[in-house]
Amino acid sequence: MRSFATGLVFVLLCAGRAAAAEPEIWATDGEDGSTRNFVLWPNGGAVMVSSGRDATGRGVRGFWHGTDRSRFVVLESGAGAEIRIGPTPVVDFDNGSSERSRAQARPAFAVRDGSARWLGVWVWRKPNDPGTRYVALLSDGSAYAEPGSHGRWVRVSRGIRVEWHDGAIDLLQFDAAGALLRSWPRGFSTRSHRPEPTRPQRVGADGFEVTP
Amino acid sequence: MTSRISLFAGLIAVIACLGGCAGVERRAASSGWSGVWSLIDAGATTDLVLFDNNQCVLISADRKPGAKGARGYYRRNGNGVLCIFEDGRLLEMTARGADTLWTSGPPDERRRQWHPAVRSEASQERFIGLWRLNPEPTGEYLYVQLHADGSARNSLSSAAGKWEPWQGGALCSWPGGWRDWLTPRDGRVVHQAWPPGSSLSDDPSDFSTALRVGKKPFAVRP
Numbered sequence: 001m002r003s004f005a006t007g008l009v010f011v012l013l014c015a016g017r018a019a020a021a022e023p024e025i026w027a028t029d030g031e032d033g034s035t036r037n038f039v040l041w042p043n044g045g046a047v048m049v050s051s052g053r054d055a056t057g058r059g060v061r062g063f064w065h066g067t068d069r070s071r072f073v074v075l076e077s078g079a080g081a082e083i084r085i086g087p088t089p090v091v092d093f094d095n096g097s098s099e100r101s102r103a104q105a106r107p108a109f110a111v112r113d114g115s116a117r118w119l120g121v122w123v124w125r126k127p128n129d130p131g132t133r134y135v136a137l138l139s140d141g142s143a144y145a146e147p148g149s150h151g152r153w154v155r156v157s158r159g160i161r162v163e164w165h166d167g168a169i170d171l172l173q174f175d176a177a178g179a180l181l182r183s184w185p186r187g188f189s190t191r192s193h194r195p196e197p198t199r200p201q202r203v204g205a206d207g208f209e210v211t212p
Numbered sequence: 213m214t215s216r217i218s219l220f221a222g223l224i225a226v227i228a229c230l231g232g233c234a235g236v237e238r239r240a241a242s243s244g245w246s247g248v249w250s251l252i253d254a255g256a257t258t259d260l261v262l263f264d265n266n267q268c269v270l271i272s273a274d275r276k277p278g279a280k281g282a283r284g285y286y287r288r289n290g291n292g293v294l295c296i297f298e299d300g301r302l303l304e305m306t307a308r309g310a311d312t313l314w315t316s317g318p319p320d321e322r323r324r325q326w327h328p329a330v331r332s333e334a335s336q337e338r339f340i341g342l343w344r345l346n347p348e349p350t351g352e353y354l355y356v357q358l359h360a361d362g363s364a365r366n367s368l369s370s371a372a373g374k375w376e377p378w379q380g381g382a383l384c385s386w387p388g389g390w391r392d393w394l395t396p397r398d399g400r401v402v403h404q405a406w407p408p409g410s411s412l413s414d415d416p417s418d419f420s421t422a423l424r425v426g427k428k429p430f431a432v433r434p
Contacts, residue, residue: 044296044298044300044301061432062296064296064300065296065301065302066300067319067320067321068320069320072296072302073296074266074285074286074294075285076266076429076430076432078265078266078287079287080285080287094287096266203434208298209432209433210283210298210430210431211430211433212344212425
């Protein structure tokens with residue numbers, strides 16, 4: 001009985017911690033029909049990812065401040081946004097150019113379904129590779145990686161599968177210890193080849209280190 | 213002939229006006245807000261440094277731990293600027309007539325309390341702010357805050373020091389007797405330090421490059 005109670009407390013604590021660490025995600029479209037996602041972390045960090053012309057695997061970092069009615073975002077690129085919350089949420093996005101060509105407010109929606117836990121930017125180091133790899137996953141199903149790689153992602157059992165334009169496959173899942181990634185280069189079968197998993201990190205979840 | 217001359221003069225006037233207007237617009241867009249602002253009524257000596265690259269650094273005498281400031285980004289917002297810092301704090305400035313005001317209240321709240329902000333003298337502006345100096349034996353860098361009111365803080369001690377212009381640079385004096393001198397040299401700023409009891413004519417105990425935090429793009433990781 002006691003172990004059941006202890007287990008229940010543990011599960012509740014874990015659930016509470018996981019819930020507290022989840023970001024708000026707002027999706028909108030850009031002027032050119034591209035998709036823009038704002039990932040707003042409770043620690044004040046913000047990540048913007050976009051598809052189309054400005055797409056990068058690394059995304060754009062920044063900070064945000066929330067009020068009852070709005071979310072204010074400023075980004076390292078000089079761009080910024082105000083997300084106004086209401087019956088019909090809208091985003092005012094400003095690309096930060098000196099022309100101040102603020103676009104018209106565009107409709108936005110909060111992503112709250114099961115895909116929310118995957119959206120944003122993930123970073124990891126490949127086994128035997130000192131380089132860092134960034135991957136951006138967007139609410140429209142598109143995926144971007146550094147450098148210059150793009151693909152699509154779909155939900156699969158316990159995770160997501162990314163199919164890259166060059167034929168490579170990534171499988172991102174969660175296990176008891178957190179996120180787990182397996183990558184198959186082009187030409188390797190996902191059934192006969194079992195790559196070494198890595199532990200990716202979701203950008204912004206642990207805050208940003210800003211230096212100097 | 214007369215009409216040709218007047219047409220030519222008019223054309224020159226229009227071109228001159230367009231050039232002048234464009235110049236005003238450029239100044240307003242790029243450098244209207246950059247500089248050092250002292251925030252009055254902030255509860256403690258507080259200065260805000262806005263850089264041309266959309267980065268901002270807030271230094272306050274009451275910030276803990278140490279004097280490492282708060283880093284953030286800002287953008288133009290209507291008649292002013294909106295700054296958001298790494299911890300999610302927000303600060304807004306606006307121009308009202310000849311006055312500049314600041315607030316940290318929510319932007320969508322009408323009853324916000326606004327306080328005056330004062331731009332620092334241009335001659336001192338290049339020194340006021342947060343500086344990263346030499347690495348310490350602990351592996352951490354020494355940071356120094358220079359405030360517009362002449363006070364100074366560092367990341368090693370909670371005791372306040374003071375700074376003053378000296379020989380083209382900024383000379384900091386600390387309660388323990390240490391002195392730091394920041395001076396521009398060959399396109400960079402050099403930091404020299406003297407321990408208690410030594411003279412400024414002695415060789416310094418430290419000689420390194422000082423980095424003004426915010427002038428170059430922040431590294432944001434991961």
